[in-house]
Amino acid sequence: MVQVLDESGELVGDPPDLADDELVALYRHLRLARHFDERAVNLQRQGRMGTYPPLAGQEAAQVGSAMALDDRDWIAPSYREHAAVHVHGLSLSDILLYWMGHGAGGWRTDVNVLPAAVPIATQVPHTTGLALASKLRGHDAVACAYFGDGATSEGDFHEGLNVAGVFDVPAVFLCNNNGWAISVPRERQTASPTLAGKAVAYGIDGVQVDGMDPLATYEVTRAAVEKARTPGERPRPTLIEAVQYRFGAHTTADDPTVYRDEAEVAEWRRRDPIPRLERFLRETGRLDDETVEGIETSVREQVSEAIERAENTARPEPDAMFDDVYAEPSPALRDQRAALHRLRDRHGDDAFLKE
Amino acid sequence: MSTDTQTETQNLTLVQAVRDGLRTEMQRDGDVIVLGEDVGKNGGVFRATEGLYEEFGDDRVIDTPLAESGIVGTSIGMAAYGLRPVPEIQFMGFIYPAFDQIISHAARLRTRTRGRFTCPMVVRAPYGGGIRAPEHHSESKEAFFVHEPGLKVVIPSTPADTKGLLASAIRDPDPVIFLEPKLIYRAFREDVPTGEHTVPLGEAAVRREGSDVSVYTWGAMTRPTMEAAENLAAEGVECEVIDLRTLSPLDRETIVDSFEKTGRAAVVHEAPRTGGLGGEITAILQEESLLYQEAPIERITGFDTPVPLYALEDYYLPSPTRIEDGIREVVDFR
Ligand SMILES: Cc1ncc(C[n+]2csc(CCOP(=O)(O)OP(=O)(O)O)c2C)c(N)n1
Numbered sequence: 001m002v003q004v005l006d007e008s009g010e011l012v013g014d015p016p017d018l019a020d021d022e023l024v025a026l027y028r029h030l031r032l033a034r035h036f037d038e039r040a041v042n043l044q045r046q047g048r049m050g051t052y053p054p055l056a057g058q059e060a061a062q063v064g065s066a067m068a069l070d071d072r073d074w075i076a077p078s079y080r081e082h083a084a085v086h087v088h089g090l091s092l093s094d095i096l097l098y099w100m101g102h103g104a105g106g107w108r109t110d111v112n113v114l115p116a117a118v119p120i121a122t123q124v125p126h127t128t129g130l131a132l133a134s135k136l137r138g139h140d141a142v143a144c145a146y147f148g149d150g151a152t153s154e155g156d157f158h159e160g161l162n163v164a165g166v167f168d169v170p171a172v173f174l175c176n177n178n179g180w181a182i183s184v185p186r187e188r189q190t191a192s193p194t195l196a197g198k199a200v201a202y203g204i205d206g207v208q209v210d211g212m213d214p215l216a217t218y219e220v221t222r223a224a225v226e227k228a229r230t231p232g233e234r235p236r237p238t239l240i241e242a243v244q245y246r247f248g249a250h251t252t253a254d255d256p257t258v259y260r261d262e263a264e265v266a267e268w269r270r271r272d273p274i275p276r277l278e279r280f281l282r283e284t285g286r287l288d289d290e291t292v293e294g295i296e297t298s299v300r301e302q303v304s305e306a307i308e309r310a311e312n313t314a315r316p317e318p319d320a321m322f323d324d325v326y327a328e329p330s331p332a333l334r335d336q337r338a339a340l341h342r343l344r345d346r347h348g349d350d351a352f353l354k355e
Numbered sequence: 356m357s358t359d360t361q362t363e364t365q366n367l368t369l370v371q372a373v374r375d376g377l378r379t380e381m382q383r384d385g386d387v388i389v390l391g392e393d394v395g396k397n398g399g400v401f402r403a404t405e406g407l408y409e410e411f412g413d414d415r416v417i418d419t420p421l422a423e424s425g426i427v428g429t430s431i432g433m434a435a436y437g438l439r440p441v442p443e444i445q446f447m448g449f450i451y452p453a454f455d456q457i458i459s460h461a462a463r464l465r466t467r468t469r470g471r472f473t474c475p476m477v478v479r480a481p482y483g484g485g486i487r488a489p490e491h492h493s494e495s496k497e498a499f500f501v502h503e504p505g506l507k508v509v510i511p512s513t514p515a516d517t518k519g520l521l522a523s524a525i526r527d528p529d530p531v532i533f534l535e536p537k538l539i540y541r542a543f544r545e546d547v548p549t550g551e552h553t554v555p556l557g558e559a560a561v562r563r564e565g566s567d568v569s570v571y572t573w574g575a576m577t578r579p580t581m582e583a584a585e586n587l588a589a590e591g592v593e594c595e596v597i598d599l600r601t602l603s604p605l606d607r608e609t610i611v612d613s614f615e616k617t618g619r620a621a622v623v624h625e626a627p628r629t630g631g632l633g634g635e636i637t638a639i640l641q642e643e644s645l646l647y648q649e650a651p652i653e654r655i656t657g658f659d660t661p662v663p664l665y666a667l668e669d670y671y672l673p674s675p676t677r678i679e680d681g682i683r684e685v686v687d688f689r
Contacts, residue, residue, distance in 0.1 A: 100666065101665035101668070102664060103666070103667070105664075118489055118491045119491055120449070121421075151421065153422040154422055154423075154452060155422065155424050155425075155452060182397065183393045183397030183418070184418050184421065188418055188420065189420050189421065253400070258398070259396045315667075318670040325660050325661070330659065332629055332659050333658070333660070336628070336659060340670065343676070346680070347680075351674065352669045354669050
């Protein structure tokens with residue numbers, strides 16, 4: 001398993017080739033992701049947001065890997081990749097809006113991020129397709145899929161990786177192995193000793209990395225991207241297994257105490273990516289109390305602003321439901337939209353809204 | 356209607372009735388096996404299988420890997436061998452990886468082997484909207500399965516029916532798709548017979564008698580439909596509300612008898628309108644009772660759009676207001 005920083009933040013491998021300000025940016029993104037996540041869980045508890053899938057503990061894998069991608073690269077995320085898609089260009093309020101139930105949230109025309117894939121593993125073959133298209137067009141964009149350990153049991157995972165291997169596509173398949181698929185532990189998911197080892201079956205490279213080590217996840221992803229981005233040569237896909245843990249529940253609708261041991265959580269908390277990177281940066285003189293404080297303040301402000309923006313976004317017009325089902329609405333859709341208009345005129349919106 | 360004779364009951368919610376039904380059938384028949392994602396230790400994400408793992412052990416309540424095609428395909432093999440698997444699909448919106456197995460194999464194993472192999476399996480899935488769930492957690496796609504010969508499709512709307520229909524589905528020699536209206540999993544309680552309790556498949560229930568218009572519905576829409584019927588009764592319109600309970604095979608007799616009494620009909624479902632069951636019921640009425648018809652038949656349904664995220668969900672689902680308006684159209688037609 002690749003590691004650059006050990007659990008206490010001690011350097012045990014070669015640090016990646018990142019400038020000081022990039023390293024500090026990496027740290028800032030970790031802090032931002034953690035704070036965003038805490039606020040999002042609270043918003044849900046206060047009834048200001050719907051069900052939300054938390055990520056605390058998984059920041060390093062998301063941020064480290066996403067920082068290894070360029071803007072021209074593509075991300076096909078699962079539903080838990082708030083930090084990765086933010087690093088790639090989605091605003092925090094875009095992300096919040098999606099979880100607040102607005103169809104307009106979670107994507108943007110100017111950012112190469114597909115909408116969150118809620119059905120497990122379905123984004124894996126999409127990633128193969130994005131990468132194959134990039135190759136066929138002669139571009140050098142790389143496509144990166146994010147998915148969990150549970151996803152590796154679905155047919156789509158196997159089919160996507162198999163096609164990727166056959167056609168040598170410029171793709172990175174990043175498995176966020178957090179040890180659990182809701183209540184099903186990793187050992188119940190597969191009898192394979194590692195998830196990275198599954199790559200062998202598809203004739204591609206597999207690598208296991210400490211997913212709570214931000215420098216290692218950056219480095220491993222950077223290498224995979226480089227291997228994929230080889231204009232004129234044969235690009236190769238890589239399967240990365242980032243070994244990590246999510247500290248909280250699967251979603252805000254889940255109660256992990258039913259199936260998970262508190263001691264296990266405590267054990268993994270010791271590997272928290274944030275103090276780990278902070279210690280390294282402090283000890284190498286890249287970070288001091290003042291910068292940390294500054295980061296703390298700016299992160300809080302940034303998240304508060306995003307929440308305010310999302311909450312001040314007006315409820316979408318019901319017409320939005322009928323828009324974009326087809327390029328040209330079908331006659332049935334036009335009729336149904338008109339019928340809803342008549343109903344709203346007759347009864348007012350209060351007749352519909354339950355809250 | 357129910358086949359049992361004892362009177363002892365328990366006051367249960369619909370989801371508790373699912374559990375009680377599973378438990379009773381598992382005690383009765385050692386071949387009944389529950390399997391699926393999170394059904395064991397966790398007791399299911401909706402707690403529908405809570406306690407079964409502790410009571411029956413991990414040979415009969417099996418936490419599987421995250422693989423719907425694998426879960427249902429494995430169940431087909433188990434059923435062909437002689438067991439009675441009851442696979443759970445966590446949400447109907449995630450049934451599609453298993454669709455191939457259900458349609459291509461479960462539904463036609465009997466036909467293809469001229470009865471040598473059969474597939475006595477019950478695929479359970481919570482379905483439907485209204486709980487402010489994320490994307491793909493609100494679908495109501497019963498029509499896909501009703502369209503497939505060889506499958507039975509059941510949707511209960513009350514706790515007692517849930518237990519009774521589930522027991523019948525488990526005992527049925529053919530594959531059954533059993534869809535549970537999760538919106539009303541915990542909405543109310545009802546007395547449910549303890550011990551064995553069955554409600555026959557293929558029989559609709561008349562939830563409310565009325566002479567002015569027949570209103571056909573099922574699952575979670577039964578409650579807003581009943582509410583609309585009561586509101587209309589205050590205006591002097593008497594609805595006969597029919598809860599279909601089994602969508603395949605349909606209870607043509609009850610459907611037709613009611614229409615021949617009232618001469619007017621509306622169908623209420625939350626699934627999209629086009630290709631939904633409303634069209635099938637309308638066709639049955641046209642075929643069987645055209646000369647009784649006094650007004651166009653109204654369909655009050657979800658729209659032909661993906662179920663919107665929750666900010667707009669309340670506009671998507673037929674509400675009592677929308678249902679009342681639709682029924683008024685039918686009764687006012689002259
Ligand atoms: C096809 C499909 N089946 C079931 C579900 C319900 N479900 C949502 S998340 C989840 C577990 C996912 O585990 P994993 O892939 O390890 O990702 P994690 O959430 O742990 O990051 C399940 C079973 C789903 N979303 N899609």
